[in-house]
Amino acid sequence: xxxxxxxxxxxxxxxxxxxxxxxxVWHRLAAFASVATKVALIILVVSAVRGDRMLGLAGVIxxxxxxAGLLLLANLLRGAEx
Amino acid sequence: xxxxxxxxxASLLLLGAGLVFWFWGTWPLLxxxxxxxxxxxxxxxxxxxxxxxxxxxxxxxxxxxxxxxLALVALILWNTIFGYVLANCSLASRxxxxxxxxx
Amino acid sequence: xxxLLPLLLTIAFRLAVWCLLTADLSxxxxxxxxxxxxxxxxxxxxxxxxxELLRALGRSLLAVPQAYLEALRxxxxxxxxxxxxxxxxxxxxxxxxxxxxVFRITLTPFTIVLGLEDGGRRYRIHALKPGPRHGGLTP
Numbered sequence: 001x002x003x004x005x006x007x008x009x010x011x012x013x014x015x016x017x018x019x020x021x022x023x024x025v026w027h028r029l030a031a032f033a034s035v036a037t038k039v040a041l042i043i044l045v046v047s048a049v050r051g052d053r054m055l056g057l058a059g060v061i062x063x064x065x066x067x068a069g070l071l072l073l074a075n076l077l078r079g080a081e082x
Numbered sequence: 083x084x085x086x087x088x089x090x091x092a093s094l095l096l097l098g099a100g101l102v103f104w105f106w107g108t109w110p111l112l113x114x115x116x117x118x119x120x121x122x123x124x125x126x127x128x129x130x131x132x133x134x135x136x137x138x139x140x141x142x143x144x145x146x147x148x149x150x151x152l153a154l155v156a157l158i159l160w161n162t163i164f165g166y167v168l169a170n171c172s173l174a175s176r177x178x179x180x181x182x183x184x185x
Numbered sequence: 186x187x188x189l190l191p192l193l194l195t196i197a198f199r200l201a202v203w204c205l206l207t208a209d210l211s212x213x214x215x216x217x218x219x220x221x222x223x224x225x226x227x228x229x230x231x232x233x234x235x236x237e238l239l240r241a242l243g244r245s246l247l248a249v250p251q252a253y254l255e256a257l258r259x260x261x262x263x264x265x266x267x268x269x270x271x272x273x274x275x276x277x278x279x280x281x282x283x284x285x286x287v288f289r290i291t292l293t294p295f296t297i298v299l300g301l302e303d304g305g306r307r308y309r310i311h312a313l314k315p316g317p318r319h320g321g322l323t324p
Contacts, residue, residue: 014111031111034127041135045135074168121297149205
């Protein structure tokens with residue numbers, strides 16, 4: 001399980017590196033969406049390892065609310081670029 | 083007893099498969115490919131890989147199934163629709179003249 | 186019945202999410218969930234054909250195993266080529282059916298919906314096709 005968590009954190013580093021790199025805003029937005037999903041999954045796995053229900057609830061809320069904010073941001077960006 | 087061990091092994095297998103999907107699908111972000119092919123790869127990684135991981139967690143802690151099922155539904159719905167919105171919005175900003183109807 | 190169906194579906198969906206979130210099936214909690222589901226604002230709905238809806242739901246569920254098959258093919262297969270195709274909508278006038286269609290097409294890794302065209306009658310789809318065989322069949 002510890003090995004798995006290390007692997008997940010390593011996979012999380014890839015989109016973070018992409019998001020820090022100066023590039024097109026849409027590439028960065030896709031990278032941020034990836035970060036949001038991966039962080040939520042890491043929270044869920046940690047909650048499973050520790051047997052903590054409240055942590056799992058936080059993970060589920062991040063999973064369902066974090067992407068909604070990014071979705072609104074994408075719509076806003078499209079409106080701003082037009 | 084052996085059933086619990088079997089579930090444990092199956093959940094580890096699912097979690098590992100999800101991790102493989104993550105790495106395979108996230109790696110194209112670092113390369114310089116077209117934006118839409120990156121989105122295709124991300125849908126593999128973030129939607130399908132994460133769903134595999136959630137299934138693995140479901141086998142590991144079956145007591146928490148309401149929460150995990152909610153997470154599974156939210157993940158698949160949001161990520162899929164988010165891929166569509168990203169593709170649609172980026173295309174609309176990148177090629178503003180192409181979709182003009184011909185006179 | 187057709188007019189009542191959207192209302193019932195919305196309420197049932199909200200109640201199901203409430204029960205999953207609270208993980209509690211006691212009578213008091215069910216009543217609270219029902220009140221919350223009724224009080225949240227609803228979108229203006231129009232009559233919904235039940236048969237079409239069930240068929241679209243079934244196809245969306247079938248798309249999940251198909252998505253895994255396509256993901257495996259994408260991983261082990263050759264370098265795919267990109268293409269742009271279009272597909273007819275089942276019914277462009279009903280938002281829920283359009284939503285289910287977009288979900289079904291975008292879920293599979295080979296295809297992403299780019300948008301509606303032709304006044305909402307066709308989807309514009311970006312697709313990956315498996316690359317040419319080593320025999321040299323260039324498209």
